[in-house]
Amino acid sequence: MQQIKNFILDLRPYSPRVISMPKHNTVVTNIDRITVNTDFVKNTLYIGYExxxxxxxxxxxxxxxxxxxxxxxxxxxxKNDNCIMVFPRETDLDEISEKCASLISNQNLVFEDTYILLDAFLSQEKLQDIIEVAAQTINNPIIIIDNSYKVIASSSSCTTDDFQWNDIMSRGYCSYEFISMFNNIEEVKNETKLNQPFFSGCLASPLRRCISRLNVGRNHVGYLLSIEANGGISERNLIFLQVVSRLLAKMIDAGNRTVGGKLYSDYGSILLDCLNGNFSDRKMLMDCMKNTMFKLNSRYYIIVIDIGLYNNTYDIRVDHLREHINQVFKDAISVSYMNDAVILFESGMTEKEMMEYLSQYRDYYAKNKLRIGFSDSFDDLFLSRKYHDQTIRILKLLAKLNPSECIVSYENYKLYDLMLSGLRRNKTDINGYISRECAGIIEYDQQNDTRYFETLYYYIQFNKNLKSTADKLFIHKNTVSYRISRAKELFNIDLEDADVRLKFSYSYMLQELLKADLFD
Incomplete structure (x- = not known):
């Protein structure tokens, strides 16, 4: 069936219409023109007129x-199980016949290549052997990286002098600068092609890259990368690489599922399995953690650095962000996960102390367009995924509610997260939770182009300090004083009442969530 789908894609310029598709797999190896004497057999493509x-x-x-x-x-x-495609009247019979003959010939060559690949798989069953056969077949180097951007296999029989390619090979992983650039490639960003190779240029090299996203269903397990070091990658090669990608994706996925008994060569792999939820219970995790640096009674933070907007202007020969992580979070474990830098940091600091510590590097994060968030502290590594998820949620909240800020803690956005998750779960109109008194002030502001609600909120937040409120709103403190006095007259509110102050606090937060359009 995949062969027929490839035909449809290749013949799109001729505007074919699929009239019927068989339920069984169809493979054609020959082509023939329809005549009055045609003896129809399976596995042959017949071309003619209706x-x-x-x-x-x-x-x-x-x-x-x-x-x-x-x-x-x-x-x-x-009732008949035939595969039928119809082409417009103006289609030239000779031209379409020649095109189809070329496609079948090319496909037959791919079948020969695939046989060699299958033979390597059946005889060796090692990822490295498959890569070597694939690289030799297309006569160009190949690298396989997993979904944490670590190199898990590469061809040694085909090489290149391309610096960036060899830099990845020598490191054994991709720099965060490369990951940021890589994920801004349109086809990668939009996930438009699964196990289908596509070409991409590279600012640091004149050689084209061929990229194939490795997926099993919707489960992303890594990428196949090739480079046109020894010549162009042909259409035949692309079809072959598509087969290679599907095979490798299943091999990698099968390997990822066998957590029990796995020998971990680095701590990052344990963290990745925690984040992916691959440990079925704590005992399995504890067994893997034996004889490692992990301390069972320590306090940890999950720290996530969003590199989606990374201002990557550095020389690619230096892994700047990783150097920063190693300097700031000494002895921490860092991995690339879901296109972010994720750090497991052992620290006895409180959330407030952690915020003060990270604030020392605010200029660095702001300059490089990086957002960094950290979770609540925890001591159960089995729950790492939970604390990663909460950090991801607050980074998304930060981007919407306070895009100019670059550092956020879950502690400071915990109430927003609670509100958002509760309202999403109940699918309730957010306006119904804003207090009646506050709703009246908000409506008055909208109708009269005033800012009483915002002024009252910050006045309460700053413990009725006129100067702090004025500085926050960029107005004179006399203006704040006037607004407060006028609001008391208009709305008959008692700011000495603790319940009133509470209503202003949660109603303002709900308003922020509503304005940020976070309920889509």
Whole structure:
């Protein structure tokens, strides 16, 4: 069936219409023109006109037909399991025949390549052997990286002098600068191609890259990368690489699922399995943590650095962000996960102390367009995924509610997260939770272009300090004083009442969530 789908893609310029598709897999290895003497057999593609098949089609089953329109009505028997594509009247029979013959010839060559690949798989069953066969077949180097951007296999028989390529090979992983650049490639960013190779240029090299996203279903397990070091990658090579990608994706996915008994070569792999939820229980995790640096009674933070907007202007020969992480979070474990830098940091600092510590590097994060968030502290590494998820949520909140800020703690956004998750779960109109008194002030502001609600909120937040409120709103403190006095007259509010102050606090937060359009 995949072969027929490839035909449809390749013949799109001819505007074919799929009339019927068989339930069984169809593979064609030959092509033939339809004549009055044609003896129809399976595994052959027949090309001709509708009128040639009008009286014959009902007797055929499991046949592949590409027909050019030449009838006003063409009747298709419903019961027969044929593959039929129809082309517009203006289609040239010779041209479409030649094109299909070329496609089948090319496909047959791919089948030969695939046989060699299958033979390597059946005889060796090692990822490295598959990579070597694939690289030799396309005569260009290949690297396989997993979804944490670590190199898990690379060809040694085909090499290149491309600096960036060899830099990744020598490191054994991709720099965060490379990951940021890589994830801004349109096809990678939009996930438009799964196990389908596509080409991409590189600012640091004149050689084109061929990229294939490795997926099993919707489960992303890594990337296949090749580079045109020894010549161009042909259409035949692309079809072959698509087969290679599907095979490798399943091999990698199968390996990822066998956590029990896995020998971990680095601590990052344990963290990744925690984040992916691969440990079924704490005992399995504890067994893997034996003889490691992990301390069972320590306090940890999950720290996430969003590199989606990373201002990557550095020389690619230096892994700047990783150097920063190693300097700031000494002895921490850092991995690339879901296109972010994720750090497991052992620290006895409180959330407030952690915020003060990270604030020393605010200029660095702001300059490089990096956002950094950290979770609540915790001591159960089995729950690492939970604390990673909460950090991801607050980074998304930060981007919407306070985009100019670059550092956020879960502690400071915990109430927002609670509100958002509760309202999403109940699918409730957020306006219904804003207090009646506050809703009246908000409506008055909207109708009269005033800012009483915002002024009252910050006045309460700053413990009725006129100067702090004025500084926050960039107005004179006399203006704040006037607004407060006027609001008390208009709305009859008692700011000495603790319940009133509470209503202003949560109603303002709900308003922020509503304005940020976070409920889509």
């Amino acid at each position: 009128s040639q098949m009008q009286n014959t089609l009902r007797f055929l089953n499991g046949i592949t037909l590409f027909l050019i329109e030449d009838m006003d009505e063409f009747n298709i028997p419903n």
